[in-house]
Amino acid sequence: MLMRVHSLPENEEDAVDLPYRLPALLQTQGIPFCIQNSGDMEAMNARNLPFQAGTAMAYGLSEEEAIRAISLSTCEILGIDKNYGSIEVGKSATLFVSKGSALDMRTNQVTTILMQGKFVPVDNFQTDLYLKYKKKYEDKE
Secondary structure, eight states, X not given: OBOOSSSOOSSTTSOTTHHHHHHHHHHHTTOOOOBOOOXXXXXXXXXXXXXXXXXXXXTTOOHHXXXXXXXXXXXXXXXXXXXXXXXXXXXXXXXXXXXXXXXXTTTOEEEEEEETTEEEOOOOHHHHHHHHHHHHHHHTO
């Protein structure tokens, strides 16, 4: 389990981009890995997990492997892949749908969320504020 891709190298002599390149290096060597987000402010920082996979993709990991690193690979390492991690008959329907790439913070826009097969509203206080102020400034134009 790789600690946050968006971090500095652990050793002074390591290349500054090593945390970004490490997922691709492990994949090339056939070493199982996943990207995880534990540590300081993990609950608040969880929203950035897909973007960490996107950074790994920008540094050599394929898109399929980047998605796998935050889904199926994680579940395989944790031993819960019989129920989670991929979209298959008999598995938990826990997933989201994004307009644009879920791995790119510029285009990611979550439109649908399912947890255990139940739809979860995507609107929240933050989206309400966004729409309020977007309308305010659109009216001025």
